[in-house]
Amino acid sequence: MQLSRLDVLESEALHLIREVAAEFDRPALLFSGGKDSAVLLKLAEKAFAPAPIPFPVLHVDTGHNFEEVLEFRDRRATELGVRLVVASVQDSIDAGRATEAEGQVSRNRLQTVTLLDAIAEHRFDALFGGARRDEERARAKERMLSFRDSFGQWDPRNQRPELWNLYNGMIHPGENVRAFPLSNWTERDVWTYIDRERVELPSLYFAHNRKVFERDGMLLADNPFLPRDPEEQLVERSVRFRTVGDMTCTGAVPSEATTVAEVIAEIAATKVTERGQTRADDRASAAAMEDRKREGYF
Amino acid sequence: MTTVDEPATDPLFAPADSLLRFATAGAVDDGKSTLIGRLLHDSRSLLADQLEQLELASKERGDEQLDLAMLTDGLRAEREQGITIDVAHRYFETARRAFIIADTPGHAQYTRNMVTGASTADLAIVLVDARNGLTEQSRRHAVLAGLLRVPQLVLAVNKMDLVGHDESVFRGITEEFAAFTERLRLRSVTPIPISALNGDNVVHRSAAMPWYEGPSLLEHLETVEVADEGSTADFRLPVQYAIRAPERDYRGYAGQIAGGSIAPGEEVLHLPSGMRTRVTAVDTADGELERGRAPQSVTLRLADDIDVGRGDVLCAPDRPATAAEELTASVCWMSPRSELAAGARLVLKHTTRSVKAEVTEVRERLDVTTLERGPADRLGLNDIGEIGLRLARPVFCDPYAANRFTGGAVLIDESTHATVGAVLITEAR
Numbered sequence: 001m002q003l004s005r006l007d008v009l010e011s012e013a014l015h016l017i018r019e020v021a022a023e024f025d026r027p028a029l030l031f032s033g034g035k036d037s038a039v040l041l042k043l044a045e046k047a048f049a050p051a052p053i054p055f056p057v058l059h060v061d062t063g064h065n066f067e068e069v070l071e072f073r074d075r076r077a078t079e080l081g082v083r084l085v086v087a088s089v090q091d092s093i094d095a096g097r098a099t100e101a102e103g104q105v106s107r108n109r110l111q112t113v114t115l116l117d118a119i120a121e122h123r124f125d126a127l128f129g130g131a132r133r134d135e136e137r138a139r140a141k142e143r144m145l146s147f148r149d150s151f152g153q154w155d156p157r158n159q160r161p162e163l164w165n166l167y168n169g170m171i172h173p174g175e176n177v178r179a180f181p182l183s184n185w186t187e188r189d190v191w192t193y194i195d196r197e198r199v200e201l202p203s204l205y206f207a208h209n210r211k212v213f214e215r216d217g218m219l220l221a222d223n224p225f226l227p228r229d230p231e232e233q234l235v236e237r238s239v240r241f242r243t244v245g246d247m248t249c250t251g252a253v254p255s256e257a258t259t260v261a262e263v264i265a266e267i268a269a270t271k272v273t274e275r276g277q278t279r280a281d282d283r284a285s286a287a288a289m290e291d292r293k294r295e296g297y298f
Numbered sequence: 299m300t301t302v303d304e305p306a307t308d309p310l311f312a313p314a315d316s317l318l319r320f321a322t323a324g325a326v327d328d329g330k331s332t333l334i335g336r337l338l339h340d341s342r343s344l345l346a347d348q349l350e351q352l353e354l355a356s357k358e359r360g361d362e363q364l365d366l367a368m369l370t371d372g373l374r375a376e377r378e379q380g381i382t383i384d385v386a387h388r389y390f391e392t393a394r395r396a397f398i399i400a401d402t403p404g405h406a407q408y409t410r411n412m413v414t415g416a417s418t419a420d421l422a423i424v425l426v427d428a429r430n431g432l433t434e435q436s437r438r439h440a441v442l443a444g445l446l447r448v449p450q451l452v453l454a455v456n457k458m459d460l461v462g463h464d465e466s467v468f469r470g471i472t473e474e475f476a477a478f479t480e481r482l483r484l485r486s487v488t489p490i491p492i493s494a495l496n497g498d499n500v501v502h503r504s505a506a507m508p509w510y511e512g513p514s515l516l517e518h519l520e521t522v523e524v525a526d527e528g529s530t531a532d533f534r535l536p537v538q539y540a541i542r543a544p545e546r547d548y549r550g551y552a553g554q555i556a557g558g559s560i561a562p563g564e565e566v567l568h569l570p571s572g573m574r575t576r577v578t579a580v581d582t583a584d585g586e587l588e589r590g591r592a593p594q595s596v597t598l599r600l601a602d603d604i605d606v607g608r609g610d611v612l613c614a615p616d617r618p619a620t621a622a623e624e625l626t627a628s629v630c631w632m633s634p635r636s637e638l639a640a641g642a643r644l645v646l647k648h649t650t651r652s653v654k655a656e657v658t659e660v661r662e663r664l665d666v667t668t669l670e671r672g673p674a675d676r677l678g679l680n681d682i683g684e685i686g687l688r689l690a691r692p693v694f695c696d697p698y699a700a701n702r703f704t705g706g707a708v709l710i711d712e713s714t715h716a717t718v719g720a721v722l723i724t725e726a727r
Contacts, residue, residue, distance in 0.1 A: 160717040163417040186396075
């Protein structure tokens with residue numbers, strides 16, 4: 001009897017989560033409220049059941065959040081009994097650690113400063129992230145357990161070979177690792193798993209009526225952080241989000257899908273990748289993600 | 299060219315349920331990137347923005363045709379220099395199966411990447427340029443696949459269009475390959491004549507080679523039986539983590555089954571203690587299993603209160619793992635900074651246990667292009683050789699030939715923490 005693909009992927013993820021929990025002193029799970037981090041949290045719950053998750057959850061808060069996501073974050077943390085650590089980009093800006101560039105509205109890039117500060121403050125030595133290799137070309141080359149130097153940087157040319165299911169987690173003080181249990185999952189796998197496991201998601205992921213405007217071929221949510229040009233008219237549409245991030249650069253897609261099965265149906269028929277469709281930050285250049293990762297981004 | 303306006307091929311609510319991991323190795327000129335691009339493109343795994351990026355980038359470089367190779371050249375340095383640096387992972391699926399490709403560069407200096415990619419592969423594709431026949435590189439790839447015991451091998455004879463689709467060229471290469479690999483104990487070899495550039499026999503069977511009656515590469519990948527050898531091996535559970543929930547009086551030992559299967563009521567042997575006990579439950583977060591099997595992640599509850607911790611193993615009592623403090627092993631040395639020689643002290647990471655290790659001897663080096671073993675007293679970057687190791691504490695292992703997960707290990711440099719060697723255990727004492 002062969003295991004199904006989701007069972008194989010789940011098993012691999014549980015193994016990595018347990019390895020990191022066993023070998024690191026101060027791990028934490030990066031939780032954005034997005035679907036990948038919701039799946040990650042579910043896997044962490046499963047890895048230690050019936051005991052509670054033995055590490056805290058870290059949210060890097062851009063201040064540009066959808067209300068629904070914050071509500072979801074707080075409720076899930078309470079339900080699971082995990083400690084929630086919120087690191088705020090606004091605090092980094094107020095402290096002069098991060099500067100919003102002229103004309104730059106998205107705070108995605110500033111998150112790196114806040115993240116690295118939070119790692120230093122809480123002395124985290126391992127962070128779980130929900131990144132998948134199918135998302136983007138630089139991620140396709142990243143290890144499941146990815147080493148970061150004491151500046152938080154990723155060096156793609158100097159990665160540790162990862163053989164069988166052995167993860168070399170040896171680090172010096174000040175260094176840390178990022179662990180990506182969903183590395184080998186595709187977007188379809190994530191949705192199928194959400195369906196199978198009844199993983200709860202913020203309501204943003206399902207079709208709802210919202211005031212949006214069009215920019216660069218993307219539908220952006222009406223929000224207080226993003227000035228609109230006069231010709232960018234607000235219209236009310238039935239939309240859903242494929243990813244959840246900074247409100248100012250996360251686009252919505254027209255959708256009528258109100259259930260997981262309907263979302264899967266729309267995804268199967270889609271012609272554009274998740275990031276290409278809805279993430280302005282990755283459109284900047286073909287190497288945008290690679291550059292951000294080198295600097296210490298998720 | 300397939301257009302993206304057609305509906306997706308795969309039936310939505312019956313997604314492919316089995317997974318095949320395969321490794322490719324090849325150099326820039328073998329057309330490996332083109333082959334992978336062709337698989338993704340012709341199986342309609344590319345979405346509109348990926349195609350658009352590809353068209354733009356191909357035009358920028360002045361290419362008339364889509365440069366499918368660019369799909370897999372991920373990092374900036376690679377795009378600029380037209381090379382592949384590291385293991386890249388690609389994902390695609392058809393109605394029949396989902397695939398994970400470990401795409402590795404083929405030059406000798408990237409042997410360590412190939413070893414990494416092959417370590418978990420169910421199948422490896424060795425790519426040969428029909429014009430050149432077997433080269434040093436293709437021999438190396440076959441040897442590595444054999445050494446890592448990849449269960450299935452495909453000999454893809456590429457660029458058949460450049461030899462006039464001539465059957466005798468294909469036969470000649472196939473025979474030469476069979477002669478070379480006789481000593482490798484390869485388990486299954488499937489030769490397929492292809493042209494990645496034109497798409498012949500990659501996804502669709504080619505009209506240009508009517509003499510070839512076998513499956514296209516994709517048909518083969520979709521249908522090849524992957525022996526479920528993990529679950530027929532002897533039972534092994536390296537313990538990762540002890541899960542305790544005192545308020546529920548719960549204590550269980552979590553790990554990923556590295557071989558065989560286990561059911562409630564069956565006896566297990568605990569190492570290092572040598573004590574036997576009975577499994578009372580095979581738990582998952584979703585409930586108890588009637589039987590857990592490799593590679594499932596499970597939590598075992600035991601009938602007796604014995605001291606079990608991370609790094610221990612629970613195994614089949616009648617066919618236990620060997621508790622070994624001395625190993626003979628094949629090693630692929632991966633450090634660009636140092637050589638491996640007798641006296642070296644390293645950390646051996648094996649399953650869930652890390653122990654100090656001393657290299658007692660370097661016996662020989664394998665010439666991976668001729669399969670000859672020559673005397674050696676040290677190994678450099680990407681060398682493969684046989685060594686002896688003495689361990690500070692025992693590991694609970696099997697020969698690599700019997701179990702890839704309990705027979706494989708890595709060597710870690712204690713000061714830099716770099717992973718410097720891949721170890722395939724041949725003998726354990």
